[in-house]
Amino acid sequence: MNNPFFYIEANKLKKEELINYFIDEYNHNEFIRSSKNVFLIGERGSGKSMVLMYNSFPFYSQMLKMEHKEIDYSNIGIYIQITSALFDKNEYELLKDDIKKSLIAEHYLVLVISIKLIENILLYCPEIIKTEDLNKLRKKLLNIFEIDAGENDPFEVLHEKLMRIQVNTQDILSKLTDTYPTDSLSFFSFLIPLIDVIKSLKCFSDTHFNFLIDDAQNLNNIQKRLLNSWVAYRDHSDYSLKISITRPEEYIFLTTTDGSILEGHDYIARYTEGRFQNKLSDFGILANKIIKKRIELFGLKDITPEQFFPMNSGLEKDLSEFKQKVYKEAEAIYEKDDKKKINDYVYKYARAEYFRNRDPQANKPPYSGFEIITNLSTGILRSLLEPCFRMFDRAKDEYDILLEKHIEPDIQENIIQDLSQQKWNSITEIMPTSVLGCTVEKANQILQLFVNLGDLFRSRLLDKEASEPRAISFTISAIEEISNSEKEILLDLLRIARIHGILFKRLSSAKQAGKFEVYYTPHRMLWPIKGLDPVGQHARVSIRAKLLLEAALKNVKIPYNRKDLENETNNIIIQKPLFDNY
Amino acid sequence: MYNYYISCISWEERTLLGYRKSKEKYQLEKKIFLYFDTYVESKLKNLREIGNSENEIMNLDFNDPVGIWENIKSRFFNEEFRDKNILLDISTMPRESIWLILLFLSEKTSKIDFIYYKPQTYDDGLLCFNPLKPRLVFKMSGIVDVKKPNLLIAVAGFDFERIDAIKNKYEPKDTIIFYHPNDDYRNGEINEKIKKRYNLICDLKEVNSYNSKELFCAISRIIDDRDEKYYHENYNIICASLGPKPSAISMFNLWKKYNKIALCYVPALDYNLNYSHGIKEKSVIGSALF
Known part of the structure; x- marks a missing residue:
């Protein structure tokens, strides 16, 4: 039985699979298909590759075929993934001459883009290429590039030539003696003229070529700057660049001449995560659509995600009872007609009341239900699909899922607890061996920080008088209280945690009009082990930098004093919940 | 002599x-x-x-x-x-x-x-930490064809998590992990962890990783077969030796035999003394x- 919740990388999906599974809830497609340069930014697993691949010509034309529509050649997306080992070949570093180093780095980048461009035309555009276009191309290849195609298909000849150059360059550079290839390609001497030549053909005269460059943070610094220089190149009527990166800090936004490329001016920035976190968006709707589609593809047409992943009945009953209880409390405090205030009160306190009233000796809450699974994902698609995948995998060994049409809550609960424990274990077991700059000591410091954050969030959750009891994100305040070197230490720990995927840094509007603030959200999958509510609320706890540092370095508990927090309520923003439909 | x-x-x-x-x-x-x-x-x-x-x-x-x-x-x-x-x-x-x-x-x-x-x-602890980025070895970085997907062949050892660093960097379409049989308590424990972590997403194979010739032959058999999934002409192959040191000898000989293969090194800054x-x-x- 195939598990419909697989969460493999987009490049491993078949065309039909990607087209069937892809959902563009937030109109990234519109930007990707525009003629503007775009940086698509988001953590691993947030769906960047899927967006780019979906808009690449092979997938787009397949989709049009599946919908029985005519193929549109006005926008041809060329997908280029920067995980090819070609980009990691670093023999050029052995060259003494910096100019030669730069030329080789550029050569590889231009070579890959050119090969992918010609390959896409050869494989997916033969029906629009006429004899006159081929004749014109033959002439231009000879006159401009001195490539004699004879009577052969000039696209084929060009492709073969580029493949030969690909092998020859690597061959020459792999020799033990100091040899250097003489036929290196560059953006201005090859790629731009090549695009001009292709555009001069009648069949492509109205085509905009969209270069979709995935994981550009993997390029070396020379190549990043080169790419930025192309972004800054004024004329992008014939082509544009759509570049995906994980984090701005892992990329440089400078050109080869040390100029900056500017958001708004040279490119538009789109965020695959941030869009889930502002009050106009709702990750819950996207998650619902994705999971519903997967359930349908499995063969269950009329089952909702909530039905497929039902909540534990006891939990559901308790939450409902406490919601009613808190509703009555709110009615006693506010005017019965003041629905907004009553609803806000219920939103803030109902779930917290459930957690407060649990017997301290009781087991952890029976985490289950689609709402909880969605929240545990913290807005990352891969983190949404992985628990579902594992739950399905366990359930299929126990019963016929097609017949039962749901995943038992106790299976969900066990998987969630397993994954939560794994997440904690990964801090000291995996992070030091997989994140650059993470020593064993730093891993322990990060563990201490997160344990203390969990304890702080739990203290607030259990405090009946806390104003935002379910807040599980934080901002850093009073950074001026610590020295520059301490600030570096703290930010380094947060950086490592982010790279490891247990912490997310987001930007949101501050209470002060026109201002933005950075806030941090630990991965919610950490919280089931601590007995916290992963549903959380969209408020943030302001914590002084000094306290965070002490928690990390000395394992000092972050003090919870309601008076201190009340003084800091100005920093706590109440926004539309991440996942609820308020 | x-x-x-x-x-x-x-x-x-x-x-x-x-x-x-x-x-x-x-x-x-x-x-x-x-x-x-x-x-x-x-x-x-x-x-x-x-x-x-x-x-x-x-x-x-x-x-x-x-x-x-x-x-x-x-x-x-x-x-x-x-x-x-x-x-x-x-x-x-x-x-x-x-x-x-x-x-x-x-x-x-x-x-x-x-x-x-x-x-x-x-010692029971990890061997090394604070990994640097994986890098291809100079002049042994293979001949890459951008049309082909990546295949990672790794020999796992006590710090098998370094495999993740390579997978994240090269995003191989397929990964084969060789691990040494359970011949002592530590191996047994490690192998259980490897299986738990990679069972669903990689092809796991047991081989005597201290016998470099045996390992070399095991890998050659897999990638030599034209009719098999991992035929070397279908992939850009990246090899990493993260297990017993004799596996590095196997990898070198693989490179010599198929010099389109890339050898990948994952250095670390910190070691358990x-x-x-x-x-x-x-x-x-x-x-x-x-």
Whole structure:
């Protein structure tokens, strides 16, 4: 039985699979298909590759075929993934001459883009290429590039030539003696003229070529700057660049001449995560659509995600009872007609009341239900699909899922607890061996920080008088209280945690009009082990930098004093919940 | 009799104990020791014992891959080694250095043996941390075809999590992980963790990873078969030796056989200084070139 919740990388999906599974809830497609340069930014697993691949010509034309529509050649997306080992070949570093180093780095980048461009035309555009276009191309290849195609298909000849150059360059550079290839390609001497030549053909005269460059943070610094220089190149009527990166800090936004490329001016920035976190968006709707589609593809047409992943009945009953209880409390405090205030009160306190009233000796809450699974994902698609995948995998060994049409809550609960424990274990077991700059000591410091954050969030959750009891994100305040070197230490720990995927840094509007603030959200999958509510609320706890540092370095508990927090309520923003439909 | 004995000075007891055993058992004419400038204090004792006029010490900067290449090339890509008998002690030598030395020496002589001394005991903790980014080895980075997907072939060891760093960097379409059979409690534990972590997403294969020829043949069989999924013409193959050191010898020979294969090195900045103790009586010795 195939598990419909697989969460493999987009490049491993078949065309039909990607087209069937892809959902563009937030109109990234519109930007990707525009003629503007775009940086698509988001953590691993947030769906960047899927967006780019979906808009690449092979997938787009397949989709049009599946919908029985005519193929549109006005926008041809060329997908280029920067995980090819070609980009990691670093023999050029052995060259003494910096100019030669730069030329080789550029050569590889231009070579890959050119090969992918010609390959896409050869494989997916033969029906629009006429004899006159081929004749014109033959002439231009000879006159401009001195490539004699004879009577052969000039696209084929060009492709073969580029493949030969690909092998020859690597061959020459792999020799033990100091040899250097003489036929290196560059953006201005090859790629731009090549695009001009292709555009001069009648069949492509109205085509905009969209270069979709995935994981550009993997390029070396020379190549990043080169790419930025192309972004800054004024004329992008014939082509544009759509570049995906994980984090701005892992990329440089400078050109080869040390100029900056500017958001708004040279490119538009789109965020695959941030869009889930502002009050106009709702990750819950996207998650619902994705999971519903997967359930349908499995063969269950009329089952909702909530039905497929039902909540534990006891939990559901308790939450409902406490919601009613808190509703009555709110009615006693506010005017019965003041629905907004009553609803806000219920939103803030109902779930917290459930957690407060649990017997301290009781087991952890029976985490289950689609709402909880969605929240545990913290807005990352891969983190949404992985628990579902594992739950399905366990359930299929126990019963016929097609017949039962749901995943038992106790299976969900066990998987969630397993994954939560794994997440904690990964801090000291995996992070030091997989994140650059993470020593064993730093891993322990990060563990201490997160344990203390969990304890702080739990203290607030259990405090009946806390104003935002379910807040599980934080901002850093009073950074001026610590020295520059301490600030570096703290930010380094947060950086490592982010790279490891247990912490997310987001930007949101501050209470002060026109201002933005950075806030941090630990991965919610950490919280089931601590007995916290992963549903959380969209408020943030302001914590002084000094306290965070002490928690990390000395394992000092972050003090919870309601008076201190009340003084800091100005920093706590109440926004539309991440996942609820308020 | 060996004209040259080449080893690497580390803080581990194996450096000195291995050298003494090799001196005792084999006639060694000239001795060359690589010396990296990390953990200087911890290496002092071994350096004092070894650093005398009869031994040559090659100073290398661990953080300078270009410098390492240039120094190793300048020393070993030399007519001095033409047709000589070489004994390469890989016990405490970084894998990249093993590969570079073999790369240059194999151009001058075919008579290269390797020797590997296992520790008597291991510490329970991890071997190394704070990994640097994986990198392809100079001049052994293969011939890449951008049309083909990546295949990662890794030999897993006690710190198998470093495989994740390679997977994240190259996003291989497929991954094959070789692991050593459960021949002691530690292996058993590690293998369970490897299976748990990678069972659903990688192809796991058991092989005696201390037998470099056996490992080489096991991998060759998989990638030689035209009708099989992992046929080498269908992929850009990246090989990583993260398990027992003799697997580095297998990987080098794979590269020599299919020089489109890339060798990948995952250096780390921090090591567990108490990782290993003593030296086993029996060593692994064999020809470094198949």
